[in-house]
Amino acid sequence: MTRISTRYLAKRLIVSYLTLLVIMTILFVLIRSMPGTFISQMITPEMKPAQIARLQEQWGLNEPLWRQYVDFMINYQTGNFGRSPTKQVPVWDIIIRRFPRTIILFGAGFVISYTVGPLVGMYLGWWRGTNKDKFIYTSGLTMYSMPAFWISWLFIWLFDYKLQWLKSAYMVDQFGVQDWTPMVAMGSILHHIALPLFSIAFVGWVGSMLVMRPSMNNVTGEDYVFLARAKGLSERTVLMKHAARNALIPVATQAIVGLAFLVDGSVIIEQVFSWPGIGDMLVSAVFAQDYPITQAAFFLLAVMIITMRLVTDIAYTFLDPRIKFGGE
Known part of the structure; x- marks a missing residue:
């Protein structure tokens, strides 16, 4: 019998859609509240009022604000992000070119952080109160208190300027066409991505560890853990299969925020x-x-977070069989 309620899933989809509409409205208001517009940078002292008016008409800024809002809501829900006035290219072209680079860097950082963090937190919760637990927990809190930009600058100074092991700027080296091969490009990317990835993972793993540690400690006293031990299962099996699986539920929620x-x-x-x-x-x-690039970037971020929040609810049912998606 499925643990996912179709009715509840439909409700969550509706709520997610309404949440997106609210976020889009707030986004529209905030961006339009900024002083000036991109038209200001296109206007020259030699331009006549008629030319300025045509420029505003070209980019739809002569329309009433309510009309701009309606166009924005319709266009962005249909994936029509328009054309960048500063780059003079479709916004989708810029996003398609830029987004994979962010996904490569921060996707790898996310995977590392939410692999290392829960594993460390799992063992710390199991060993809670030991010297090993106290040392790693204190060290993690110290790392977590450091600003990301300060850590990044410190790593740049150490690994690039002093040791010259890693690159701290851009994505690839500048090399001629005759030197370019897929292997050379891959090696260059790895050489450049290592330092920012290390900076992200250095702090990122601590957040999931701080959630996993008390969660793991709480489940160690549950009846099903005692039952698993009474069956004669190995300590590793009890830890990984019975205790850790249920302790992961709060981490799944925290992962969305992360x-x-x-x-x-x-x-x-x-x-x-x-x-x-x-x-x-x-x-x-x-x-x-x-406006078009800024709105598109925040819009895609909102879609991603809302979608991940919905996926998390579904993932709960696989992490804990007692949970029924849509049940009481």
């Missing part, structure tokens, strides 16, 4: 390391008041 912070942190990390991804693009678009 994903949001990872993508949000792309603005800082990509700026520090000059990584040509969505975060770097977003900063440039905000300063240039490029």
Whole structure:
């Protein structure tokens, strides 16, 4: 019998869609509240009022605000992000070129953080109170208190400027066409991605560890753990198959928040390391008041977070058989 209620799933889809509409409305209001527009940067002293009016008409800024809002809501829900006024290319072209770079960097950081963190937290919860637990827990809290940009600058100073082991800027080296091969490009990317990835993972794993540790400690006293031990199962089997599986439920929820912070942190990390991804693009678009790019970047982020939140609810039913999706 399925543990997923079709009716409840439909309700969650409706709520997710309404949440997206609210976020889009807030996004529209906030961006339109910024002083000036991108038209200001296109206007020259020699331009006549008629030319300025045609420019505003070309980009739809002469329309009433309510009309701009309706167009924005319809276009973005259908994937029509328009054309960038500063880049003079379709917004989708920029996103398709930039988004994979961000996914490569922060997707790898997310996987490392939410592999190492829960594993460390699982063992710390199992060994809670030991010297090993106290040392790793204190060290993790110290790392977690460090600002990401400060850690990044420290690693740049150490591994690039002093030791010259790793690259701290851009995504690939500049090499001639005759030197370019897939293997050379892959090696260059790995050489450049190592330092920003290390900076992300250095702090990122601690958050999931801090959630997993008390969760693991709580389940060690549950009846099903005592029952598993009474059956004569090995300590490793009890730890991995019975205790850790149920302790992962709070971590799954925290992972959604962690994903949001990872993508949000792309603005800082990509700026520090000059990584040509969505975060770097977003900063440039905000300063240039490029409405289409800014709106598209935040819109895609909202879609991703809302979708992941829905997927998490479904994942609960596989992590804990007692949970019925849509049950009481």
